[in-house]
Structure formats: structure tokens, C-alpha cells
Amino acid sequence: ESQLNPSYNFENFLEGDANRLARSAGLAVANKPGGTSFNPLLIFGGVGLGKTHLAHAIGVEIKDKYPEKTVLYISAEKFTQQYIESVKKNNRNDFIHFYQIVDVLIIDDVQFLSGKTGTQDVFFHIFNHLHQNGKQVILTSDKAPVDMQDIEQRLLSRFKWGLSAELQKPDFETRVSILRNMLYRDGVEMPDDIVDYVAKNIKTNVRELEGAIISLIAQSSFNKKEVTLDLAKQIVEKFVKNTKREVSIDYIQKVVSDYFQMDVATLQSKTRKRHIVQARQLAMFFAKKFTKASLASIGSQIGKRDHATVLHACKTVDNLTATDKQFRKYVEDLSKKLSL
Ligand code: ADP
Ligand code: MG
Incomplete structure (x- = not known):
């Protein structure tokens, strides 16, 4: 079981200035897993900017091109839980072995390993084994390696061996194409001025953008109303307010x-x-x-x-x-x- 989500693929990961480098590095890795200098490939960026989506897309693409390869996706949090479990059950070696035999290992949100020295240690050994055998490692994190805290130096230096590519906040044009793509996928029509209004006012991240358009679609179908600019304003305002609350x-x-x-x-x-x-x-x-x-x-x-x-x-x-x-x-x- 690869744990990959096929709905996170390259086709629906829209390209823009903010993600071009990371996206094309991801494609390069998918074409030649373990065979580029991007090993590990570390994708970093803020919340909701597409790290998980891109990480899955790489795995999905590899499975598509190389069905015989074993690709494994796991969040750093789950990886940690499994590790702790294996120690309790006295089968730490089985745990290590399980991860050492994959062809491609994708670990999401490695910042979660901060301060967890036992898990970092075991991951260090797994990483070395995979890397020495030409296997591909793909990592995501909310920070660049230089800004990571409470991660052992030897692991950090491994993170820097390959390529660190940042996902930045999408610009207006990209936000518009992401929205249009979602509407197209759901078969919903929406006037241009409304799409532009949402894209213009929600600048935080793609997750919020999706959230706003989803509630807009839901509201309009629930009330069997045409989506008006007024409705869009109300919904966007709610989203913008919710985001503001996070700032103290x-x-x-x-x-x-x-x-x-x-x-x-x-x-x-x-x-x-x-x-x-x-x-x-x-x-x-x-x-x-x-x-x-x-x-x-x-x-x-x-x-x-x-x-x-x-x-x-x-x-x-x-x-x-x-x-x-x-x-x-x-x-x-x-x-x-x-x-x-
Ligand atoms: P992160 O892991 O960085 O917090 P996610 O990968 O979960 O972010 O992305 C949040 C949402 O935004 C997901 O539904 C994802 O499909 C969508 N998304 C992010 N970037 C893009 C993009 N470039 N094109 C289309 N959808 C995107
Ligand atoms: Mg994520």
C-alpha cells in the first residue's frame, strides 16, 4: 500500500511563478527517481501552499511510469507513531527494514521530527541506506533546512545534499487559474468578475482559496441562487476575518x-x-x-x-x-x- 492519493497529481497542480522550480524539480525526480542530483528533494513552504499535493503528485507519477517500483508516502507524524510502536513491541529492526526496502520514500512535514531524537536517529539510518542504494527520498517541510530547529546536524546536512525548492504564495494570475480549474472540474459556471474578486481578496494560500470557492458553490446551490458579487463579498469577508484572527x-x-x-x-x-x-x-x-x-x-x-x-x-x-x-x-x- 503506497498511501498515495491519486487525486493529487501533476495535471491538477497548476503552475505559476511561485511553484515553477519546485514543480519542475518534482517532475524531474518523477522521471528518474534516484537518478538525479535532487536526492533528497526537499519541498518547503507555508501552510496550504501545496506541499502535500506536490509530494503525492511525484509519487503518483512515478507509479505511473514505473509500476514495479515501490513508492511509500507517509507523514512524519505517522512515521513517528509507527516507530514508537515498534520500540514498544520490540521490533524496531522490522520497522527499519520495512522502510529500507522501498524504492521511493516520501515523508511529509519533516518539521514534525523536531526534538524527537529517537525518530531522527532511525530516520538517519533509513535515509543513508536508501541514498547509498540510489533510492529516491522526497521530503516536505514548513521551513527551509537552514531555519529548522531541533533537528540533528547530521540529518540537516543530509537534507541539504539534494535540492531544496520553495513553494511560495501564488500570484493573482495563478490564483485565478486554480479557481477556474476547480470550477471546471466541478462543472460549475461562475461569472469572471466573481472569480476575479475571490482571487484578488484571498491571498493567503491555496487551501483558503479552495475553501472560499467551495462555500460559494455550496451556498449558491443550497439557496438555488445565482452567485452574486454580494454573496461572494460576504463569503470572502468571512474567510479573511477568520485568517486575521490568527494574528495576535x-x-x-x-x-x-x-x-x-x-x-x-x-x-x-x-x-x-x-x-x-x-x-x-x-x-x-x-x-x-x-x-x-x-x-x-x-x-x-x-x-x-x-x-x-x-x-x-x-x-x-x-x-x-x-x-x-x-x-x-x-x-x-x-x-x-x-x-x-
Ligand atoms: P500544504 O501541504 O502545503 O499545507 P496542500 O498540499 O495540502 O498544502 O494544499 C492545500 C490545497 O491546495 C490542496 O487541496 C491542494 O490540492 C491545493 N493546491 C495547492 N497548490 C495547488 C496548485 N498549484 N494547483 C492546484 N491546487 C493546489
Ligand atoms: Mg501538507
Whole structure:
């Protein structure tokens, strides 16, 4: 049992600037498993950007081209559970052997191995065996190897042997084609302005994009209504709000201070130095924009200020954004960083 999901294939993994490298590296590996320098192939990127889909697609494609090869897909979490189980049952060697005889091993979300030294150790041995025998290893992770924490050095250095390819957030055009493809697949017609509206407003990741279009389709068929721009707006708003909830005021302060290369304590301090005041005002502005917290609560969390200070900060940011080009750039950069 390969555990592959045939509905995650290359055909429906739409290409765009954000995934071109990873996608073509995946295809190269699928054409010649174990026979390229992309071994391991590590696909990394944020949540909902297609890591699992692409990992399956590679496996599905290999099975298609080389039916005799054994391909195994497993999440790092399940791999860990199985390992722990094997230790309990005293058959650790069987566990290792099982994985050492495959031709292609795909492990999803390897960041899950962080801090799990026993599982890392066993994986290290399996990896070495497969690699020495020219077998293909494909990994996915939410971070690049350089940013991974609590993974043993020797394993990290193995991760870097092959190719690390990033999946980035899809641009507008790609988001539109992903939506169109979904609608086509489901045999649903939808006016262009609505598709564009959804693609324009949901920028976080593909999973959210799919979620929004699915509820749009469901709502319209449930109410036997034509999908209107109004309905699209309501649904998109719900999705955008849900995403915003993930951003905390602490997180905003951290991002803003990192951006200006100061620490959070400095950002919160009583100083009247202009660049620090501006950083603080930006933090307040984004807290107002991205959270549901009240002005008073924002003020108390950002250096114990009152609600009037926060209100003033928001107005100042609005004014400066309109008049100062450099300041506008700060707002744009930070908006990007904060819109997950
Ligand atoms: P991740 O594993 O990175 O969190 P997934 O692979 O689960 O993301 O992708 C989330 C959803 O988005 C899946 O339903 C997947 O099919 C879809 N998806 C992601 N990237 C693409 C793409 N380039 N084309 C089509 N669908 C995509
Ligand atoms: Mg995944």
C-alpha cells in the first residue's frame, strides 16, 4: 500500500511563478527517481501552499511510469507513531527494514521530527541506506533546512545534499487559474468578475482559496441562487476575518520590531525618538487593522497607552501613508509580512 492519493497529481497542480522550480524539480525526480542530483528533494513552504499535493503528485507519477517500483508516502507524524510502536513491541529492526526496502520514500512535514531524537536517529539510518542504494527520498517541510530547529546536524546536512525548492504564495494570475480549474472540474459556471474578486481578496494560500470557492458553490446551490458579487463579498469577508484572527498583538509587535531592527521593549518604551514612535504607531495601526481588539486593549498591550493614543496613532499612520513615500513603503512591507 503506497498511501498515495491519486487525486493529487501533476495535471491538477497548476503552475505559476511561485511553484515553477519546485514543480519542475518534482517532475524531474518523477522521471528518474534516484537518478538525479535532487536526492533528497526537499519541498518547503507555508501552510496550504501545496506541499502535500506536490509530494503525492511525484509519487503518483512515478507509479505511473514505473509500476514495479515501490513508492511509500507517509507523514512524519505517522512515521513517528509507527516507530514508537515498534520500540514498544520490540521490533524496531522490522520497522527499519520495512522502510529500507522501498524504492521511493516520501515523508511529509519533516518539521514534525523536531526534538524527537529517537525518530531522527532511525530516520538517519533509513535515509543513508536508501541514498547509498540510489533510492529516491522526497521530503516536505514548513521551513527551509537552514531555519529548522531541533533537528540533528547530521540529518540537516543530509537534507541539504539534494535540492531544496520553495513553494511560495501564488500570484493573482495563478490564483485565478486554480479557481477556474476547480470550477471546471466541478462543472460549475461562475461569472469572471466573481472569480476575479475571490482571487484578488484571498491571498493567503491555496487551501483558503479552495475553501472560499467551495462555500460559494455550496451556498449558491443550497439557496438555488445565482452567485452574486454580494454573496461572494460576504463569503470572502468571512474567510479573511477568520485568517486575521490568527494574528495576535504580540505577533504584530514582534514583526514590526524585527522589521525596524529593534526589540519589543524598545518599541514599547516611553522614548520620543521619532523612528521608535513611528514603529509603535505602526504596531497600533496594524493591531487595529488585523485584530478585533478594542482601542483601549491595543493601547494597554502596546506599552500601556490609552485609547486616545491608539486613535491618534491610526490617524497619523493614515496621514503619513498618504503623504510620505518612504512611510508608505513601510506600511506595504509590513502588510505583506502580516497577511500570513
Ligand atoms: P500544504 O501541504 O502545503 O499545507 P496542500 O498540499 O495540502 O498544502 O494544499 C492545500 C490545497 O491546495 C490542496 O487541496 C491542494 O490540492 C491545493 N493546491 C495547492 N497548490 C495547488 C496548485 N498549484 N494547483 C492546484 N491546487 C493546489
Ligand atoms: Mg501538507
